[in-house]
Amino acid sequence: xxxxxxxxxxxxxxxxxxxxxxxxNTLAAAGSGGLASLFAAVCYVLLGAPDVAxxxxxxxxxxxxxxxxxxxxxxxxxxx
Amino acid sequence: xxxxxxxxxxxxxxxxxxxxxxxxxxxxxxxxRIAAVDMLTVVSISLIALYxxxxxxxxxxxxxxxxxxxxxxxxxxxARYLERGL
Numbered sequence: 001x002x003x004x005x006x007x008x009x010x011x012x013x014x015x016x017x018x019x020x021x022x023x024x025n026t027l028a029a030a031g032s033g034g035l036a037s038l039f040a041a042v043c044y045v046l047l048g049a050p051d052v053a054x055x056x057x058x059x060x061x062x063x064x065x066x067x068x069x070x071x072x073x074x075x076x077x078x079x080x
Numbered sequence: 081x082x083x084x085x086x087x088x089x090x091x092x093x094x095x096x097x098x099x100x101x102x103x104x105x106x107x108x109x110x111x112x113r114i115a116a117v118d119m120l121t122v123v124s125i126s127l128i129a130l131y132x133x134x135x136x137x138x139x140x141x142x143x144x145x146x147x148x149x150x151x152x153x154x155x156x157x158x159a160r161y162l163e164r165g166l
Contacts, residue, residue: 001090005127008097008098009097012097012101015104015105016104019104027110027158027161028110028113028114031110031114031117032104032113034117034154035104035117035120038117038120038121038124039120041147042127042128045140046131050139050142053143054142054143054146057146057150058146058150061147061150061151061154062153065157069161072161073161
């Protein structure tokens with residue numbers, strides 16, 4: 001059952017990464033990128049590395065999305 | 081009894097992740113996708129908590145705690161962005 005969850009999370013990371021590249025809207029693309037990081041953190045927990053997962057959750061899923069949103073706000077004149 | 085409850089929770093979390101990703105793929109608007117991200121965050125926290133109980137390690141609950149606080153901040157930032165704040 002643990003292997004099944006790891007396979008599901010790896011497939012979800014793949015789908016989120018492809019969507020982050022392919023989506024036209026930059027806001028949804030930033031959300032998909034954060035989601036890929038989130039699934040990676042859960043995968044780290046399931047594989048037995050909780051400290052790596054905590055760092056990944058705080059940096060990749062929290063700070064990176066905020067910086068992306070700030071950059072999107074600063075580089076577009078009008079909001080979508 | 082407890083084993084059956086754990087297996088039922090695992091099946092529900094599996095279906096939640098699967099349908100959440102399906103909504104993320106199919107969603108037409110941005111709000112659909114952000115709602116899917118929020119739901120997947122909650123499902124992921126429940127998955128970490130379930131695994132902490134199954135593996136018998138209470139340190140994984142700290143990861144779930146950090147995860148809940150930070151994902152809340154990310155979704156709040158998305159909401160502020162859509163309301164032209166930030």
